[in-house]
Amino acid sequence: MAQNPFDRRRINGPEESFLPVFEPGQERPTTWNARCGRQSTDIRQIFLQPGLISQANGSAYIETEKTKLACAVYGPRQSKSTTYSEKGKLNIEVKFAPFSCTRRRYPLHDAEDRSLAVAIHQSIASSVRLELFPKSTIDVFITIIENDGIEGCVASGAIAASTALADAGIEMFGLVTSCSAAVRGDDIRLDPTEEETNTSDGVVVVACMPALSSITNVWQSGRITAEVTLRCMEMCQDRCIDIHSVIAHSLSSMNKAP
Amino acid sequence: MSSDALRAQIFQRLHPHAYLDRFLAEGVRPDGRESCAWRDVFVNVGSISTADGSALVRMGKTIVVCGVKAEIAEPELDSPDLGFIVPNIDLPAMCSPKFKPGPPSEEAQVLSERLNDALVRSNILPLDTLCIASGRAAWCLYIDTTCLNYDGNAFDAALVAIMAALGNTTLPQATFDLDTSTTTCSRDVHVPLSLNKIRRVVGLSFGCVGGSTPTLLADPTSFEEPLLTSTVSIVVDVEGGVVSVERGTMGENDGGQGETSASQDTGSLGECILMAKERAVVLHKLFE
Amino acid sequence: MTSLSKAEKSYIQSSLLSDPPLRLDGRSLEDYRPIALETGVVPLANGSAKVCIGRPGRGGYVQEAGGVGGGTEVVAGVKLEVAGVGDGEGGGKVACTVSCSPAAYPSLSSNALDDLQSDLTILLESVLSHPSLRPNNLVIVPGKKAWAVKLDAVVFADGGNVVDCLMLACRAALWDTKVPLTKWVEYRAPRRHAAQGDVGMDVDVDEEAGGGFETKGESRATDFELTDYWDEGEVLSGRESWPVCVTLNVLSNIHFLDAKLQEEASVPLRMYVMYAFPRGKPILQTFRLIGPEVSTIDQLRGLIKRAESYARNTWTGLEAKLKDEEARRGVKAREKFYGRLG
Numbered sequence: 001m002a003q004n005p006f007d008r009r010r011i012n013g014p015e016e017s018f019l020p021v022f023e024p025g026q027e028r029p030t031t032w033n034a035r036c037g038r039q040s041t042d043i044r045q046i047f048l049q050p051g052l053i054s055q056a057n058g059s060a061y062i063e064t065e066k067t068k069l070a071c072a073v074y075g076p077r078q079s080k081s082t083t084y085s086e087k088g089k090l091n092i093e094v095k096f097a098p099f100s101c102t103r104r105r106y107p108l109h110d111a112e113d114r115s116l117a118v119a120i121h122q123s124i125a126s127s128v129r130l131e132l133f134p135k136s137t138i139d140v141f142i143t144i145i146e147n148d149g150i151e152g153c154v155a156s157g158a159i160a161a162s163t164a165l166a167d168a169g170i171e172m173f174g175l176v177t178s179c180s181a182a183v184r185g186d187d188i189r190l191d192p193t194e195e196e197t198n199t200s201d202g203v204v205v206v207a208c209m210p211a212l213s214s215i216t217n218v219w220q221s222g223r224i225t226a227e228v229t230l231r232c233m234e235m236c237q238d239r240c241i242d243i244h245s246v247i248a249h250s251l252s253s254m255n256k257a258p
Numbered sequence: 259m260s261s262d263a264l265r266a267q268i269f270q271r272l273h274p275h276a277y278l279d280r281f282l283a284e285g286v287r288p289d290g291r292e293s294c295a296w297r298d299v300f301v302n303v304g305s306i307s308t309a310d311g312s313a314l315v316r317m318g319k320t321i322v323v324c325g326v327k328a329e330i331a332e333p334e335l336d337s338p339d340l341g342f343i344v345p346n347i348d349l350p351a352m353c354s355p356k357f358k359p360g361p362p363s364e365e366a367q368v369l370s371e372r373l374n375d376a377l378v379r380s381n382i383l384p385l386d387t388l389c390i391a392s393g394r395a396a397w398c399l400y401i402d403t404t405c406l407n408y409d410g411n412a413f414d415a416a417l418v419a420i421m422a423a424l425g426n427t428t429l430p431q432a433t434f435d436l437d438t439s440t441t442t443c444s445r446d447v448h449v450p451l452s453l454n455k456i457r458r459v460v461g462l463s464f465g466c467v468g469g470s471t472p473t474l475l476a477d478p479t480s481f482e483e484p485l486l487t488s489t490v491s492i493v494v495d496v497e498g499g500v501v502s503v504e505r506g507t508m509g510e511n512d513g514g515q516g517e518t519s520a521s522q523d524t525g526s527l528g529e530c531i532l533m534a535k536e537r538a539v540v541l542h543k544l545f546e
Numbered sequence: 547m548t549s550l551s552k553a554e555k556s557y558i559q560s561s562l563l564s565d566p567p568l569r570l571d572g573r574s575l576e577d578y579r580p581i582a583l584e585t586g587v588v589p590l591a592n593g594s595a596k597v598c599i600g601r602p603g604r605g606g607y608v609q610e611a612g613g614v615g616g617g618t619e620v621v622a623g624v625k626l627e628v629a630g631v632g633d634g635e636g637g638g639k640v641a642c643t644v645s646c647s648p649a650a651y652p653s654l655s656s657n658a659l660d661d662l663q664s665d666l667t668i669l670l671e672s673v674l675s676h677p678s679l680r681p682n683n684l685v686i687v688p689g690k691k692a693w694a695v696k697l698d699a700v701v702f703a704d705g706g707n708v709v710d711c712l713m714l715a716c717r718a719a720l721w722d723t724k725v726p727l728t729k730w731v732e733y734r735a736p737r738r739h740a741a742q743g744d745v746g747m748d749v750d751v752d753e754e755a756g757g758g759f760e761t762k763g764e765s766r767a768t769d770f771e772l773t774d775y776w777d778e779g780e781v782l783s784g785r786e787s788w789p790v791c792v793t794l795n796v797l798s799n800i801h802f803l804d805a806k807l808q809e810e811a812s813v814p815l816r817m818y819v820m821y822a823f824p825r826g827k828p829i830l831q832t833f834r835l836i837g838p839e840v841s842t843i844d845q846l847r848g849l850i851k852r853a854e855s856y857a858r859n860t861w862t863g864l865e866a867k868l869k870d871e872e873a874r875r876g877v878k879a880r881e882k883f884y885g886r887l888g
Contacts, residue, residue: 013342053321098325114665
């Protein structure tokens, strides 16, 4: 049920088109099913490849089963604004590919793009030594190729952005890793799929710098008690240490390759 | 990085024309290819579950992803039995420092038009096969291509990606209920598109550089593209038939020289077509 | 939002860190400025509220000695609109829009103002539109039509702590909202879904019942009419679950509440902690970390606990005030009603 904004700069389809309606029957499960092949504290396998985008100063591609996104870093380059700034600016833009979601996304900026960008900015901004880049901008562009839950995208986006920044040789205090959790009752599941977040009471995304054991971002919403939220944060932080070694490994193996 | 490599890099940035000329004088291109060699192409289909069909294509360092999303729309009044295909390509700021965030650049608009043109001319997907109920419902295929890394010749890469994604696309079986005027789709039965496989096309692009050693370059990279004086893009189908030939002259060089190089190219057009047909055989094998 | 010089920043920081801590206006770290709340301020809305923190009616840019400057002022209004139910949405989504008056942010460019508005909108929507908070008495005709809740908030002045103020205003406006009573045309009894408990079940049952009559009958069920007293609606169900927000401003090992603009600009880390206390049980509804400083899990653990008691104070105060308001306006409405009769 998408409105097609007529845009001369694109090839336009019919005025209106609708998502296919499926015959009733085997609806997609809307229950908190048992996970198959994965413990509730397990995260999905991460495939991380820095340096995929040769045109950029630094880049990373990350894939955790169905969540797939690519990130490129350009800069530090001269800021466009004329006002003097003592610190560098970290500019993050997130874009969904039109085919990345169940419903086709029209290629216009929407609120979700920005909310993701804001969350990822919070996750990585405190790790970058922006005071070293006066008058400059570091652009981080993220394209989501396949989306399996917004929380997963926030977490994977932060990991990819931090890896790409490292790949670009930009000085940081530490690598940022991030992990999400979904809660239903007392049941906590790390790295939930979209289906799991949709049926959960609430979600928590934590970003941290394991090397400094500091937390850079917490993004919680939903009906959860403070105790459970804190438990989620601890579990995510533990898992982030594992993810940290994944990033470190992918960066060092890339540098070894000719 | 050794200081020699650094010096070469600075030379490349400051004097790109001279840099390329010196390579071509030695009969080789900056990335090590011969002037008429093509970059390797890899295709990976069906990796995106949110799309009804998808393909990722790497052509050298150029990477494009194409995803097909099917929606249902009412056919136009004057063509009640035809569905829609809506191909668009996006060159986001991510894929190259040349592009800025925001609405589609001119380059992206031109590319979208050319891809649309290739799809329409080739008639690979007859639009009447997308009809569900005459005048009431038809499939609308949004064929969106996103460039992840732009290292030149996005047209050829995108066309391969689109063809591969269409080959991978399945649509749920749809039935139109006249009483309720609604279309219902089957959850289990998915059918592939009725592609006119014999009309499948691939694009093959060449560029021409003037300068001291005028040379024809197949499959130009993003470094070579701005230095070209003219381009030729040939669309070839499975049987080796030429579907379209498109020629462009780049505005960068001054008028007089442009004239001469353009006339030089005319002689080589036949050569281009021969090379394109030869290469098309290789590309078409990718879909099998 | 305001730009402070390094000297101003360090002045504010060092006085906050001194012993005893000093704030610009002499408050203690845990004090709020006076809060004023009034509901029913927008006559045409289904629910509305105005909240002022600090002295109202002055732009946020007023910077007087001692920081006596303006307060924060937000007006929120709720409109219910009839909308079709489609795409598997059972209705009950709260669509939020926050607009910021340019007068409240004279130093911001229009782009920056847009960004601020959209950030606040996203924050508010992610809190209030969360599936766990959806009111379930918004269905008009099951499977066909439902009330869509449109919540608009306008920031008229920002003297700091705008998020707390927004949440108070929105919560009060939602609390104040009355859902008009409707009835289906072909059934005589008006439908009151809230009274029947679980609506998810209700919808299924009703649809089957509709199918049982005849196919044509189902389309007639889309008609509904308002009952006579349109202003005597029922309140949104689950209204006691909407949270209140406490913003903690964190500077090294101290934290303080209800920061003014200058104070906000001089702390490196802020936390939005939103608690709800349905039936007295504390629920953390949203938690966000804002700012370029990092935190640790131990610090967060302590602060989230502290925030609970602050939030409970705000919550209790707000509940009491809302009940007062309801009583006051009930009296007024009755007088008006009888006045009209007489």
